[in-house]
Amino acid sequence: MQEEVIFAGFGGQGVLFAGQLLAYAAMHEGKHVTWIPSYGPEMRGGTANCTVVVSDDPIGSPIVQHPGVAVVFNNPSMLKYEGLVKPGGLLVVNSSLVTATTDRDDITVLNIPATDTANELGESRLTNMILSGAMLAVRPMVSIDTLIETITAKLPQRKRHLLEINVKAIKKGVELAQQQLTPA
Amino acid sequence: MVTREQELVRTVVYKHPEALEDVQTHYCPGCTHGIAHRLIAEVVDELGIQDRTISVSPVGCAVFAYEYFDLDGVEAAHGRAPAMATGLKRVWPDRVVFTYQGDGDLAAIGTAEIMHAAARGENITVIFINNAIYGMTGGQMAPTSLPGQRTKSSPMGRDVKIAGYPLRMSELLADMDGAAYVVRRSLHSVREIRKAKKAIRTAFMTQISGLGFSMVELLSSCPTNWGFSPPDALKWVEENMVPYYPLGDYKVIEAVKALE
Amino acid sequence: MSAELMKGNVAIAEAAVRAGLEAYFGYPITPQTELLEHLSKRMVELERVFVQAESEVAAINMVYGAACAGARVMTSSSGPGISLMQEGLSYIAASEVPCVVVDMMRGGPGLGNIQPSQGDYFQVTRSAGHGDYHPIVLAPASVQEAIDLTFEAFDLADKYRHLVFVVGDGLIGQMMEPAVMPEMRPIRPRPDWAVSGKDGREKHIITSINLGAERNEAANLRIQDRIRVIRENEQRSLEWNIEDARILVVGFGTAGRVALSSVKMAREAGLPVGLFRPITLWPFPEKRLAEIVDGGIQAILVVEMNAGQMIDDVRLVVGHDVPVSHYGRLGGAVPLPDDVLHEIEKIAANIGLTATAMAG
Numbered sequence: 001m002q003e004e005v006i007f008a009g010f011g012g013q014g015v016l017f018a019g020q021l022l023a024y025a026a027m028h029e030g031k032h033v034t035w036i037p038s039y040g041p042e043m044r045g046g047t048a049n050c051t052v053v054v055s056d057d058p059i060g061s062p063i064v065q066h067p068g069v070a071v072v073f074n075n076p077s078m079l080k081y082e083g084l085v086k087p088g089g090l091l092v093v094n095s096s097l098v099t100a101t102t103d104r105d106d107i108t109v110l111n112i113p114a115t116d117t118a119n120e121l122g123e124s125r126l127t128n129m130i131l132s133g134a135m136l137a138v139r140p141m142v143s144i145d146t147l148i149e150t151i152t153a154k155l156p157q158r159k160r161h162l163l164e165i166n167v168k169a170i171k172k173g174v175e176l177a178q179q180q181l182t183p184a
Numbered sequence: 185m186v187t188r189e190q191e192l193v194r195t196v197v198y199k200h201p202e203a204l205e206d207v208q209t210h211y212c213p214g215c216t217h218g219i220a221h222r223l224i225a226e227v228v229d230e231l232g233i234q235d236r237t238i239s240v241s242p243v244g245c246a247v248f249a250y251e252y253f254d255l256d257g258v259e260a261a262h263g264r265a266p267a268m269a270t271g272l273k274r275v276w277p278d279r280v281v282f283t284y285q286g287d288g289d290l291a292a293i294g295t296a297e298i299m300h301a302a303a304r305g306e307n308i309t310v311i312f313i314n315n316a317i318y319g320m321t322g323g324q325m326a327p328t329s330l331p332g333q334r335t336k337s338s339p340m341g342r343d344v345k346i347a348g349y350p351l352r353m354s355e356l357l358a359d360m361d362g363a364a365y366v367v368r369r370s371l372h373s374v375r376e377i378r379k380a381k382k383a384i385r386t387a388f389m390t391q392i393s394g395l396g397f398s399m400v401e402l403l404s405s406c407p408t409n410w411g412f413s414p415p416d417a418l419k420w421v422e423e424n425m426v427p428y429y430p431l432g433d434y435k436v437i438e439a440v441k442a443l444e
Numbered sequence: 445m446s447a448e449l450m451k452g453n454v455a456i457a458e459a460a461v462r463a464g465l466e467a468y469f470g471y472p473i474t475p476q477t478e479l480l481e482h483l484s485k486r487m488v489e490l491e492r493v494f495v496q497a498e499s500e501v502a503a504i505n506m507v508y509g510a511a512c513a514g515a516r517v518m519t520s521s522s523g524p525g526i527s528l529m530q531e532g533l534s535y536i537a538a539s540e541v542p543c544v545v546v547d548m549m550r551g552g553p554g555l556g557n558i559q560p561s562q563g564d565y566f567q568v569t570r571s572a573g574h575g576d577y578h579p580i581v582l583a584p585a586s587v588q589e590a591i592d593l594t595f596e597a598f599d600l601a602d603k604y605r606h607l608v609f610v611v612g613d614g615l616i617g618q619m620m621e622p623a624v625m626p627e628m629r630p631i632r633p634r635p636d637w638a639v640s641g642k643d644g645r646e647k648h649i650i651t652s653i654n655l656g657a658e659r660n661e662a663a664n665l666r667i668q669d670r671i672r673v674i675r676e677n678e679q680r681s682l683e684w685n686i687e688d689a690r691i692l693v694v695g696f697g698t699a700g701r702v703a704l705s706s707v708k709m710a711r712e713a714g715l716p717v718g719l720f721r722p723i724t725l726w727p728f729p730e731k732r733l734a735e736i737v738d739g740g741i742q743a744i745l746v747v748e749m750n751a752g753q754m755i756d757d758v759r760l761v762v763g764h765d766v767p768v769s770h771y772g773r774l775g776g777a778v779p780l781p782d783d784v785l786h787e788i789e790k791i792a793a794n795i796g797l798t799a800t801a802m803a804g
Contacts, residue, residue, distance in 0.1 A: 023449055276640060
């Protein structure tokens with residue numbers, strides 16, 4: 001198994017943290033993992049992004065041309081990455097902010113109103129957790145339980161009170177993804 | 185009964201300092217480097233620190249100073265003696281580390297290093313030999329050459345419109361909060377030499393007491409490159425250099441005053 | 445000890461601390477600043493020496509001073525700062541005192557940019573300063589290797605009383621990977637040759653002056669003798685899929701790591717490709733490379749993040765026996781696995797190798 005994920009959005013949307021959380025979770029499951037912030041050819045356009053590679057085997061390139069998964073938090077990221085996702089890959093779209101659409105039929109597209117949902121939960125900064133939950137519902141490169149254990153371990157003392165709501169957000173993301181993929 | 189004569193023989197009033205090697209130096213006749221070396225060695229002897237003193241030699245005429253001091257020593261790159269001394273002193277805080285630098289070394293190529301060593305309050309001692317000329321390379325203009333001074337690279341006399349003005353390093357460094365003891369002395373007369381030795385002693389004591397950066401600037405002569413006889417060169421120091429570089433104490437913090 | 449997710453720069457800094465680093469002198473420059481920042485906290489906590497110098501020139505001369513005092517000492521920088529350090533590096537090499545220098549290479553020449561590069565290969569392997577010597581140069585490609593090689597760099601520096609470079613690039617510095625830190629080692633005693641004050645012994649002088657051609661030639665020959673021993677004993681490399689390979693990809697650090705992905709892809713496509721990744725850039729692992737090439741390699745592709753620097757060392761080994769080509773990205777660009785694969789495929793076609801033929 002090897003999964004390559006690009007998280008992309010504006011600075012301040014928790015893009016780099018979402019990537020790090022996934023990397024920590026993968027490490028806790030004993031997998032090989034690399035995390036790199038905006039570096040290489042993807043670093044254009046004024047967005048924050050990071051690439052995470054999760055693998056059962058030692059990882060060669062930590063830089064990815066065509067990710068299997070792109071999680072796009074805003075319109076510029078959507079425009080940049082929707083065309084780059086590998087055929088058969090997954091595009092997770094923050095549909096609260098992304099108005100652009102894709103006409104690709106060779107990838108799975110999840111439209112998750114993450115920012116709106118986060119606001120409903122009372123904390124707009126939960127956008128990244130909702131999108132992470134949604135992604136893992138479709139591509140379980142680490143288990144949701146591990147992700148929750150990881151954030152429990154990683155959240156600093158002064159942010160402890162936010163743990164519950166973060167867990168809720170992750171689960172909400174899973175739920176939204178499942179709803180969307182299960183025919184009504 | 186011991187005679188007066190025997191008593192005199194028994195009392196040593198002058199001898200070769202332990203901290204100075206008994207070798208011939210490469211300095212020119214009449215050059216004051218030899219005096220400066222001797223003063224440092226006498227102070228090292230008197231303070232009993234020969235076993236824990238490390239010298240940092242410069243690039244310039246004193247490049248082989250380490251051969252003349254009977255002390256552990258290193259030879260720095262041009263101007264970098266204060267940086268090298270910083271490295272030595274930080275990892276040997278209980279040793280006594282001093283640099284011996286000329287005006288080209290300290291006031292031209294090494295200006296950044298000396299300023300920042302002083303600004304950091306680096307607990308080292310700097311002996312600054314200011315003879316207003318580049319000696320080793322054969323008499324070119326130094327950062328401290330006087331306006332109008334003829335040198336090999338200012339043959340019509342230093343024109344400040346072309347070459348700018350000399351640096352007064354003691355005045356500059358005294359302004360640094362990290363500097364504890366910064367004074368200017370001269371080697372042109374016996375009286376001044378005695379004052380110079382006292383200053384060198386205070387500078388070393390400043391370091392030994394952990395009070396911060398100390399520097400003694402010594403106005404010195406270079407008869408060979410100035411083109412004067414040794415006595416005339418000393419007169420030139422007194423008549424030309426001292427007015428431009430006034431002797432005196434530029435920074436003596438209270439804790440250093442308490443040492444004296 | 446369990447693995448932790450660590451950024452390359454921080455990992456190198458902490459590995460140095462655990463190797464018994466007594467003193468660090470440095471100047472901030474991207475992309476290695478986290479290294480300096482980590483040490484600004486750790487060294488002070490441990491009551492060791494940390495000084496943020498006024499320039500890289502001052503930093504390396506502080507390193508020189510501490511090295512003469514026999515302390516385990518390190519500095520770190522990136523291309524523009526390493527250029528400024530050339531003076532001190534040369535004096536250190538001439539004085540035969542040990543120290544470790546980290547170069548997180550960035551796009552040059554000039555101010556260039558802060559993107560990952562391998563453009564300093566010549567600078568670090570040829571001399572890193574005026575005069576006639578080679579530093580030992582170690583090139584990690586992962587956070588774990590960065591830790592292990594930094595830890596060992598201090599021992600190599602001590603063993604040969606020589607300069608040791610650890611060279612990475614912005615990517616290795618910024619990348620996070622799980623890695624295991626070695627246990628903290630005690631600070632080693634200062635060596636006998638150090639300057640420390642002539643307490644009950646003859647005085648010690650450390651200098652790089654050797655007036656007179658004969659004297660300086662003798663000093664040079666002593667350095668060259670040591671360099672010959674290093675060259676004989678310290679060549680290191682890693683390799684993948686070498687056994688039946690006909691095409692050999694050679695790359696170090698990040699480029700070597702990217703090339704590994706390409707080699708795996710080529711293997712999946714049935715092409716007989718192997719990877720050779722030098723760990724020591726100097727001494728270049730010429731012995732092992734020669735053996736591999738003799739084992740039936742028909743073409744070599746050198747992948748670098750520069751215009752072709754290590755390729756010279758590869759050519760010195762293989763001469764005209766085997767065609768050697770180069771794929772490089774410049775100025776901070778990183779080669780991508782697909783692009784390297786494409787180069788491999790072109791070479792395969794040129795020498796008449798096809799995936800089908802291999803399968804048969």
